[in-house]
Amino acid sequence: QQQVKQSPQSLIVQKGGISIINCAYENTAFDYFPWYQQFPGKGPALLIAIRPDVSEKKEGRFTISFNKSAKQFSLHIMDSQPGDSATYFCAASHRRGAGGTSYGKLTFGQGTILTVHP
Amino acid sequence: DSGVTQTPKHLITATGQRVTLRCSPRSGDLSVYWYQQSLDQGLQFLIQYYNGEERAKGNILERFSAQQFPDLHSELNLSSLELGDSALYFCASSVAWSSGGAGTDTQYFGPGTRLTVL
Numbered sequence: 001q002q003q004v005k006q007s008p009q010s011l012i013v014q015k016g017g018i019s020i021i022n023c024a025y026e027n028t029a030f031d032y033f034p035w036y037q038q039f040p041g042k043g044p045a046l047l048i049a050i051r052p053d054v055s056e057k058k059e060g061r062f063t064i065s066f067n068k069s070a071k072q073f074s075l076h077i078m079d080s081q082p083g084d085s086a087t088y089f090c091a092a093s094h095r096r097g098a099g100g101t102s103y104g105k106l107t108f109g110q111g112t113i114l115t116v117h118p
Numbered sequence: 119d120s121g122v123t124q125t126p127k128h129l130i131t132a133t134g135q136r137v138t139l140r141c142s143p144r145s146g147d148l149s150v151y152w153y154q155q156s157l158d159q160g161l162q163f164l165i166q167y168y169n170g171e172e173r174a175k176g177n178i179l180e181r182f183s184a185q186q187f188p189d190l191h192s193e194l195n196l197s198s199l200e201l202g203d204s205a206l207y208f209c210a211s212s213v214a215w216s217s218g219g220a221g222t223d224t225q226y227f228g229p230g231t232r233l234t235v236l
Contacts, residue, residue, distance in 0.1 A: 032223045043120065043208050043227035044161070089161060093223060104212060104223045105151060105174050108161040 004092050006109025013116050019077040021112045023090035026071065030092040032104070035064065035075045038087045038111075047088070048075070080116045088112045121145065122211050122228035130234045136197040139231045143190055143211030149173070150192040151212070151225060152184055156205040167192055199235045206230045 006023045013019045023033075034049035050057045050064040050073065057064045063076040077084055091106040121144035131137055143150050152164040163176035167186035178184075181199075186192040196203060210225040 034224070036227075041229075043122075043210075043229050045120065045227065046224055049224070104149070104225065105163040105166055105176060106153075106161075106210075106225060107163070110160045 004090060004107050004109045006090050006112060008112060009110065010113040011115070013080045013114065015080065015082060015116055015118050017080050017116075019080045019084070019114055019116070020074060021088055021090070021114070022072065022074045023109050024070075024072045025092050025107075027092070027094070027107075028071070029094045030107075032093045033064070033066065033073050034091050034093075034106070035062075036089045036091060036108075038089065044089060077114075080114075082116045082118050085114055085116050088114055120226040120228060122209060122226050124207075124209050124228035124231050126231060127229065128232050128234070130236065131199060132236055133199055133201060135199050135235075136195065137199065137233065139194040139196070139207050139209075139233075141192045141194070141209030141211075141228060143192070143209075144213075144226055147211035147213050147226070148190065149212045150186055150190070151210040152178075152192070152194050153208045153210065153227075154205050155208060155230070159205075161208075164194070196233070201235050204233055204235045206232050 004025045035047045036044035037047045038044045048059050048062045052068050061078045066073045089111050090109040093104045093106050123142045125140045148169045151166045155161045164178040165184050166174040170186050181197050184194045208230045210227045212225045
């Protein structure tokens with residue numbers, strides 16, 4: 001029930017195209033859905049995140065679409081650039097307890113290797 | 119630069135040995151999380167500390183232990199190492215989440231420690 005499933009495993013896009021990565025979750029207690037970007041030899045870096053009270057969030061070329069009823073969310077990268085070539089991870093977490101400290105352990109998808117050709 | 123530091127960057131050791139990985143969180147962050155990244159298991163949550171106390175545990179082996187010190191840095195101890203323990207180990211930190219609603223779930227990841235067990 002803690003699983004987050006991510007697809008595709010790899011994605012090749014031409015420069016200027018749209019990259020779409022999808023994730024599905026099972027645990028309805030999840031209330032925070034971030035996407036992380038990881039370059040080789042580096043740690044994951046937060047790209048954009050969404051909470052289930054909104055269906056879409058946009059930051060620059062990056063958009064998260066969220067479908068609470070389907071328990072799915074996706075990352076759209078518009079005008080993809082060669083510099084976007086990296087591994088992308090979706091994740092999910094939930095707070096526990098009434099107030100107090102956020103536990104927030106992240107459950108990650110398996111990752112998508114994005115290659116943007118010039 | 120996320121502000122999270124990890125040492126050492128690389129560690130090569132033999133089976134049966136014990137190693138200690140160190141993490142310094144971002145200034146002001148009270149929560150520290152440890153994750154393991156391997157090719158077959160992906161990114162997996164190991165353990166979380168908040169202000170010196172253990173708060174959540176994931177699929178952490180009994181041979182592994184961690185602690186967070188009064189200055190908030192954390193150490194992950196791996197003992198009786200096996201070949202399968204070879205992986206990237208990441209530390210992440212986040213700001214405390216207060217009952218008043220302030221704060222964030224954002225976790226900032228360090229650059230990781232690459233452990234190779236020969």
